[in-house]
Amino acid sequence: MVDEDLHSSFRSTAFLSCFLVLFMLVAGCGSMATRNKFYDPITAELHLSEYQSAAEKIEAARSDGKYGKKDRLIYYIDAGLAHHYAGNYDTSVVLLLAAHDAADELFTKSISRAATSILLNDNALEYAGEDYELLYLNLINALNFLALGRFDDAFVEIRRANHKLEMLDNKYAEAAAQMNRGSRDDTAAVALDFEPEKTRFNNDAFARWLSMHMYAAEGKIDDAEIDRIWLARAFQEQPHIYDFELPEVKYRSKEAAVLSVVALTGESPRKEALSLRLRTDKDLNLVQILYTDSEGEESEYGHLPLPVSQDYYFKFAMPKIVTTPSLVSRIRVSVDGESIGDLHLIDDIGKIAEDTFRARKSIIYIRTIMRALFKGLATHKLKKKADTGGLGGWLKKAAIDVGTDLTENADLRSSRLLPGRIYIGDFEIEPGRHNITVDFFDPTGHIIKTETLYDFPVNASGFNLARAVSLN
Amino acid sequence: MKHLILVFLVMLMVAGCGSSKKVTRLDPNTITDVTGKWNDTDSRLVAEEMIADCLSRAWVVDYVQANGSKPVVTVGIIRNKSDEHIDTEIFTKDFERELINSGKIKFVASPDQRDEVREERLEQQEFASRETAKRLREETGADYMLVGGIKSIVDQEGGVKVVSYQTDLELIHIESMEKAWIGTKKIKKDISSGSTKW
Numbered sequence: 076m077v078d079e080d081l082h083s084s085f086r087s088t089a090f091l092s093c094f095l096v097l098f099m100l101v102a103g104c105g106s107m108a109t110r111n112k113f114y115d116p117i118t119a120e121l122h123l124s125e126y127q128s129a130a131e132k133i134e135a136a137r138s139d140g141k142y143g144k145k146d147r148l149i150y151y152i153d154a155g156l157a158h159h160y161a162g163n164y165d166t167s168v169v170l171l172l173a174a175h176d177a178a179d180e181l182f183t184k185s186i187s188r189a190a191t192s193i194l195l196n197d198n199a200l201e202y203a204g205e206d207y208e209l210l211y212l213n214l215i216n217a218l219n220f221l222a223l224g225r226f227d228d229a230f231v232e233i234r235r236a237n238h239k240l241e242m243l244d245n246k247y248a249e250a251a252a253q254m255n256r257g258s259r260d261d262t263a264a265v266a267l268d269f270e271p272e273k274t275r276f277n278n279d280a281f282a283r284w285l286s287m288h289m290y291a292a293e294g295k296i297d298d299a300e301i302d303r304i305w306l307a308r309a310f311q312e313q314p315h316i317y318d319f320e321l322p323e324v325k326y327r328s329k330e331a332a333v334l335s336v337v338a339l340t341g342e343s344p345r346k347e348a349l350s351l352r353l354r355t356d357k358d359l360n361l362v363q364i365l366y367t368d369s370e371g372e373e374s375e376y377g378h379l380p381l382p383v384s385q386d387y388y389f390k391f392a393m394p395k396i397v398t399t400p401s402l403v404s405r406i407r408v409s410v411d412g413e414s415i416g417d418l419h420l421i422d423d424i425g426k427i428a429e430d431t432f433r434a435r436k437s438i439i440y441i442r443t444i445m446r447a448l449f450k451g452l453a454t455h456k457l458k459k460k461a462d463t464g465g466l467g468g469w470l471k472k473a474a475i476d477v478g479t480d481l482t483e484n485a486d487l488r489s490s491r492l493l494p495g496r497i498y499i500g501d502f503e504i505e506p507g508r509h510n511i512t513v514d515f516f517d518p519t520g521h522i523i524k525t526e527t528l529y530d531f532p533v534n535a536s537g538f539n540l541a542r543a544v545s546l547n
Numbered sequence: 548m549k550h551l552i553l554v555f556l557v558m559l560m561v562a563g564c565g566s567s568k569k570v571t572r573l574d575p576n577t578i579t580d581v582t583g584k585w586n587d588t589d590s591r592l593v594a595e596e597m598i599a600d601c602l603s604r605a606w607v608v609d610y611v612q613a614n615g616s617k618p619v620v621t622v623g624i625i626r627n628k629s630d631e632h633i634d635t636e637i638f639t640k641d642f643e644r645e646l647i648n649s650g651k652i653k654f655v656a657s658p659d660q661r662d663e664v665r666e667e668r669l670e671q672q673e674f675a676s677r678e679t680a681k682r683l684r685e686e687t688g689a690d691y692m693l694v695g696g697i698k699s700i701v702d703q704e705g706g707v708k709v710v711s712y713q714t715d716l717e718l719i720h721i722e723s724m725e726k727a728w729i730g731t732k733k734i735k736k737d738i739s740s741g742s743t744k745w
Contacts, residue, residue, distance in 0.1 A: 172632065176582075179708075227627045227635070234630040238701055245704060 109198055109346075109487035113141045117153075118342075118491060121546045124524060126161035129492075133157055145201040148177045149490050152204070152212050156492040160339075160544050164219040168228075171216040175235065178204045178212075196446075197439070197486035206243060206431035207344070207424060208490050210236055210279065217285055218337070221540055226289060233286045240277045247434045272437040276316055276430045280309040281422040281497050284324060288335055291326035292538040299326050316426050322419035325501040332506040332533045336408050338418050338513060339544045341401030341495025344428035346394040348485040351376055353391060353447050355383040362448060379444065389451035392485040393443045396432045398425030401495050402523060402547040405516040408500055410509045418498035418513075425495055439486075447483060494546060506535040513543035523547055583738030585633050585697075585712060593714050594641030597730045601693075601718060602651050606727040610690070619653045620646055620718070621689040629699035629712065642693060642716075655689045691718050691727060708738045 113136050120129035133154045136142060142150035155170030181203035213236040220229035287302035303324060310317040325333055352365045360383065366376040406418040454475055461471035511528040526543040533539045573579065578588045610618040622643050627633045639657070647654045656664060671680040695716035702709045711733060718728040 183708075228632055231627065231630055231632050238630060238703075242703060248704075 108484040110141065111487060111491070113139075114491045117157075121157075121160070121492065124545065126157055126544075127163075130154060130157035130161055130163070145199070146488060148174055148181060148202050148204050149488060151177055152208055152490040153492045155212065156215060156490070159215050159219055160492075160546070162222075164222045168216060168219045168223070171212050171219065174204075174212050175209075175216075178209050196484065197442070198484060198488070200486075202486075202488045205428065205435065205489060206239070206246070206274070207428040208493065210239055210282075210427070210431075211424065211493055213239070214279070214282055214285070217282075218540075218542060221285075221289075221538065222542070226293070230286070230289060233282055233289070236279065236282045240279060240282075243274050243277060243431065243434070247438055272433045274431050274434050276313060276427060278305060278309040278313065279422065279427070280306050280317060281499070283309060284421055284499055287324065287326050288538045288540070292536065294536075296327070316423070316430055318426075319420050319423070322421055322499060323501070324499070325503065328503045331503040332535050332539060334410070334415075334502045334504050334509075334511070334533050334539050334541065336418060336500045336502070336511070336513065336541045336543065338406050338498040338515070339494035339496075339542070340403040340406070340498065340515065340546065341424075342399040342546060343491050343493035343495060344396050344398050344425045344489070345491065346485070346487040346489050347397045348392040348487060349395040350390065350392050353387075353389045353444060353451065355381075355385065355387045355448070357383050357386055362444065364444065377440070381448075385452075385455075387451055387455060389447050391443055391447035391483050393439055394436075394485045394487055396425075396429045398428070398495065402517050403496075403515045403545055404518040405520075406498050406500075406543075407514045407516065408502065409512040409514070410502075410504055412510070412512070415502045415504065416500060418500040420496060421499045422497040423495075424493060424497070443485075450483065494544070504533060506533055508532050511541045513541070515543075515545040515547070580736070583708075583710070583736050585629070585631050585699075587637065589712070589734055590638045590641050593732050593734065594638070594645050597714065597716055597732050598642060598645035598649065600730050601716070601728050602646075602649050604728050606718070607651055617651065617653045618690045619655055619687055620691045620693060621655045622646070622657050623692045623694040625694070625716075626696035628696045630701055631699060631710075633697060635697070638697070646693070653687065655687050661686075689721055692721055693718050709735065710738060711735045 117129050117132045117136070120126070120132060133150070137150055137154075142153075151170050151174035155167050155174055158164075158167035158170060181201050184201060185203040213232045217229045217232035217236070220226070220232060283302045283306035287299045287306060290296075290302060291299035303326065306324065307321060310321040327333060349366075352367075354363045354365060355361070356363065360380060362379045362381045362383065364376040364378060365373055367373050408415055408418060457475050458472045461475060462468050463471070508530045511531045513526045513528075514522050515524045515526075517523050524545040524547070526545070528541050528543075531539075531541055575587075576591075579586065580588070607618065622639055625635045625639050625642070627635050643654065643657070646652055668681050668683065672683065675681075693716060695714065697712060697714045699713070700711045702711070712735075714732045714734075716728075716730045717726055719726055
């Protein structure tokens with residue numbers, strides 16, 4: 076039984092010392108809670124379309140130690156995206172490539188530590204990125220390479236994105252298997268019968284739209300057509316993600332040129348803490364997870380059949396994905412002062428974030444419960460030991476409670492610079508140099524932002540891609 | 548026990564401190580695999596092996612016997628179709644070097660180099676002396692063009708990643724479009740991720 080193991084462990088002074096040292100280390104590194112406050116001035120700059128200033132503020136935050144080594148992936152993504160929005164494509168490429176490499180390295184590490192670091196607060200661990208962040212860092216980097224005229228490199232990013240999507244199905248299988256097996260070094264010494272939830276997303280419409288145009292630009296019409304079909308299938312086969320109309324796409328024109336426009340809008344999906352409570356039932360050998368909604372109504376969030384010999388009640392928190400509605404409700408494209416049509420939604424990143432977070436969330440859920448259970452039981456034993464009576468005993472017990480609460484925070488780290496939505500449009504226009512204007516409207520019909528690309532070259536063939544951004 | 552804990556804490560603190568940078572010069576021919584990605588060693592080894600194979604085939608002898616001169620070759624585009632950012636210019640240079648140094652063929656500038664040289668020649672017609680200006684329409688036309696690409700297949704499960712690179716080259720006769728040689732070279736790498744800098 077979990078608490079019997081603990082009891083025997085606690086008889087050993089060595090264990091108690093180790094626990095205290097570990098506790099001190101966790102408490103000492105100042106990594107017990109996610110620090111997101113520093114994003115406020117950066118987000119304000121993004122809303123004002125002051126992207127260069129946002130990039131500078133990210134650098135300042137790094138200099139101030141807001142991005143530690145364990146958060147390096149978020150820094151690379153944030154800085155890479157800010158420089159992309161600012162049009163510093165070369166710099167963005169370097170940073171997003173660093174993000175890709177860091178994600179590769181950190182994912183391998185996260186697998187190997189799946190079972191061995193249950194005791195550590197997730198905030199103290201190196202952040203390996205969420206799948207939606209890793210997917211879009213490649214797709215935004217593809218936009219960078221296209222802006223730089225480096226087609227082969229843009230294709231590399233598309234292939235990387237598609238590879239990640241293919242991997243998603245089995246990505247967390249090994250981590251789950253490790254947790255099931257338990258481990259000799261498993262800090263909680265609990266073996267589970269656990270299967271992670273599956274993601275139901277494996278085909279990204281925006282990635283298909285980009286590669287469709289890139290193939291067409293190279294004259295590979297068969298390949299372009301295959302991507303067009305895959306784009307349609309993304310909508311047909313994933314209605315839980317693509318619950319909006321399939322946009323009309325066009326990759327070639329017999330009589331005119333095709334102008335393709337992409338617009339990045341809205342705020343990035345974020346993580347918020349979901350507060351839960353854990354109750355053990357020794358008669359039923361059950362660990363029950365309870366949730367109280369905003370109206371105070373209590374319901375069961377989940378349960379685990381796990382042998383316990385005492386009844387306990389602890390609180391804990393885990394991350395959940397939340398999305399912020401975009402202010403942008405319509406995007407109009409004009410060429411040389413004349414409206415040629417609207418852009419249409421192709422990727423709702425919030426929906427993709429929610430779905431792809433599903434598999435990892437189930438692993439976080441199990442890890443968090445195990446940690447909460449272990450720490451709750453350890454706290455109970457420590458408090459018993461500390462109960463020496465009088466004010467001294469009370470203070471010791473209060474310190475133990477505070478320490479436990481402080482080290483049990485949900486890991487809310489994520490990039491705050493991704494867009495929330497991606498819109499596209501393909502328009503037939505006369506080849507030549509044009510002034511392309513993109514207007515972003517709010518739901519009341521007011522223009523939030525206008526972006527004009529002056530003297531934009533539109534060739535009879537090739538991928539004529541214009542990009543506009545309004546992160547509102 | 549107290550001593551052990553103290554030593555452990557000190558070790559952790561020391562491990563956190565930065566170490567001084569050390570630079571060691573390496574022979575350019577040294578085989579290095581730091582990140583597991585496609586690198587200069589892969590490029591060089593693939594070029595050496597594939598060009599050796601290409602030039603050992605019957606088409607060279609056949610051409611010399613039929614024409615009484617060495618075949619003229621140029622290198623076209625080598626496309627990167629892998630999932631890594633590979634500088635194909637370096638790769639192309641490795642092929643050019645191997646071809647030229649073999650002595651079995653004659654080699655002309657690649658298509659993207661010609662424009663620059665042609666521009667220089669055109670300027671010479673106006674600005675250089677009659678004796679030194681190089682003549683127009685005296686370029687050596689290539690008989691064959693070497694084209695190809697590099698692809699990769701990534702097989703990954705959890706922390707295990709194996710990347711297979713395949714380089715495909717084709718030598719095409721420019722006039723007849725006949726393919727004189729096709730070569731393939733595969734490289735397989737088992738990659739474990741290293742630590743990124745911070």
